[in-house]
Amino acid sequence: MVGKNTICTGWAVLVLFAATGGEVKAQNAVFSPEVIQTIENSRVYDAFWSVIVRDSTGKILEGYNFDKIVRPASNLKLLTSAMVLKELGPDFRYSTKMYGLGSQSGNSWQGDIIIRGSGDPSISGTFYNKDRFHVFEKFYRALDSLGIRKVQGSLIGNDSYFDQRVYPEGWSWDDLTFYYGVEINALSFNENAVDLRVYANNSIGEKPHIEWFPFDTDYVEFVNKQVITPAYSEYDESYRRIMGTNTILLRSTLPQNYVEKESLSIMDAPRFFVDTFEKYLSQGNITFSRPFSIESHTRNWESSRYTILEEHQSVPLRQLLQEVNKESNNFYAEMLLKTAAAEHYKTEGSTELGISLIETFAMDMGMDIEDLEISDGSGLASSTLMTSEDLSRMLVKMRSAPHFEVYKNSLSIAGRDGTLEHRFRNSPVAGKLHGKTGYISGVRALSGYLESASGQPLVVSIITNNYTESTSYVDSVQEEIIQQIYYKY
Structure with a gap:
């Protein structure tokens, strides 16, 4: 959580005094003062923010709270759809x-x-x-x-x-x-x-x-x-x-x-x-x-x-995945999860067997499954948990997956279509971000692939938990952060 008592020391240690009791927490943070300032100056400074930016090699360029466990909401679909694509193939x-x-x-x-x-x-x-x-x-x-x-x-x-x-x-x-x-x-x-x-x-x-x-x-x-x-x-x-x-x-x-x-x-x-x-x-x-x-x-x-x-x-699956990720369709995500289980195990498809496939896939992607708690395939369950560090690591590794273009094309394009159609419309980020939104009560997430102003390919993930302001306001803060990252690199 970024609070009004935050002390930022550039790229070194970020010290956070809790709003109650004056507890001091230290974290190694690689985060720009501009982004910290954006969160602090917003009305949602007291929500929990998890942010990470990686380059195409997976190197962390910036991050804050990325190793903390959060509720991802529909950002879980990024993981589910990646597993389903691997299991079934784009022409299924x-x-x-x-x-x-x-x-x-x-x-x-x-x-x-x-x-x-x-x-x-x-x-x-x-x-x-x-x-x-x-x-x-x-x-x-x-x-x-x-x-x-x-x-x-x-x-x-x-x-x-x-x-x-x-x-x-x-x-x-x-x-x-x-x-x-x-x-x-x-x-x-x-x-x-x-x-x-x-x-x-x-x-x-x-x-x-x-x-x-x-x-x-x-x-x-x-x-x-x-x-x-x-x-x-x-x-x-x-x-x-x-x-x-x-x-x-x-x-x-x-x-x-x-x-x-x-x-x-x-x-x-x-x-x-x-x-x-x-x-x-x-x-x-x-x-x-x-x-x-x-x-x-x-x-x-x-x-x-x-x-x-x-x-x-x-x-074919390549089109069905667009309904999962562009439109954030929970029903499609859950049906595909059970289908992957039925096809893999040659038995009746179940959510539990589908989750076991996600966990195996997550390990193959280098994710820490000790920080992963999955209850469904869509992220509607508030009991689903992960870190933005792991989610972004998976997104980087998907770049080298056999069907990466199918995967990337299943994501919303900022200012163009899907759940991002009406966001970033008057921003230079329009058309430059292929992303997945996420929402359940108190959770707003946005993760995906960003092409920066200089043309550098980045992976970004911003997950906000425990906010009480309007979701549209949280969107505006997330969009401001994305735009700052876009110009910086």
């Missing part, structure tokens, strides 16, 4: 298959239709021009082309590729209502969320109108207790899914004529997938004689009893 694709168990007789299929989940996080509209039914339409057309109108059996969803623990340890219940805290399951649709739209176009004091994707499904129940307030009043968001149910309470207050969009989580992801797909087929006049079901056991898929009616392959 998911394969989701639709099997027929039985045979066709005229316009009927005598038997069951089975969707075998592969852990694909992208069965949504993200890579298909926002067409969230893209994969469902592909499967529907396969059945339609065979002339099948009636299935004398069930639609079955098989999610045996992953284990049945749908949440990593350490996730807060407060997060489980929202898109960033959804279930992790091998058979997932629309990132396991419904997309809610709220239109405050009624009179003041009345309830706003709501709609949701997919097709106002009755898979979820919305209890609409929202109220429209006068125009230009403050919007106050309040959503909560009752745990163990698909009942979602809406208690927001919305200014008149306000439109709100929010993606909210569902319970029982494979059931949501199959329920939605069956309804989609029904709209195309393909029906089933028996109710759908979900199974979590594996089958002998190579048996001649099974016919592959259609197969969908995802976009």
Whole structure:
């Protein structure tokens, strides 16, 4: 923590008097007075700051508290995605298959239709021009082309590729209502969320109108207790899914004529997938004689009893990683973590096995795993811990990895795209920083690759913990530090 009583002696020893009790702490610090001054003069001088700058060889050029353990938030995705890239390779694709168990007789299929989940996080509209039914339409057309109108059996969803623990340890219940805290399951649709739209176009004091994707499904129940307030009043968001149910309470207050969009989580992801797909087929006049079901056991898929009616392959991993790092998508990070485990160990993918792969990878990268505590793959768990020293060391070593350009291109570009699109826009750093942001309550992080004003390639990491000011203000201080580093080298 940098405080008002900090005494800076250039490149020598930084002495910090604690704000309470006058305790003296000494640290060997290689830090410029300008950066120290920036932190001291800010309103977040009393937060905990961990900063490190390395050159392309890994030499530490500047640093403060870089050997101290901090919560990295989504900066953990830098480590997760690097491991996944090594394990799966940039051209890895998911394969989701639709099997027929039985045979066709005229316009009927005598038997069951089975969707075998592969852990694909992208069965949504993200890579298909926002067409969230893209994969469902592909499967529907396969059945339609065979002339099948009636299935004398069930639609079955098989999610045996992953284990049945749908949440990593350490996730807060407060997060489980929202898109960033959804279930992790091998058979997932629309990132396991419904997309809610709220239109405050009624009179003041009345309830706003709501709609949701997919097709106002009755898979979820919305209890609409929202109220429209006068125009230009403050919007106050309040959503909560009752745990163990698909009942979602809406208690927001919305200014008149306000439109709100929010993606909210569902319970029982494979059931949501199959329920939605069956309804989609029904709209195309393909029906089933028996109710759908979900199974979590594996089958002998190579048996001649099974016919592959259609197969969908995802976009390659090189594109999926951009959703992880540019967009900081927790769901993708967790799905890829379990996938890496399933592919490596040839068993059902789990968060625990994925974490073991991260730890092995971290050791290979020279990281001190004694300073590493990992609870998930995305960094949403506040129990995840590491040092910026280790994180930056891994980033340097990734420069010599076989697929470094794929890795670097998965990161946000300052002022251009992803979570950095609206940052550094009027700064010379725009276009010069490939970075990963991180945020959970009280944590803001920014790490990545910076090309300095002189063209020198640098690795930078700034992780701020325990702040009480606004996140946008912390962003501004971090950006000022990055800009100082940019000019200095």
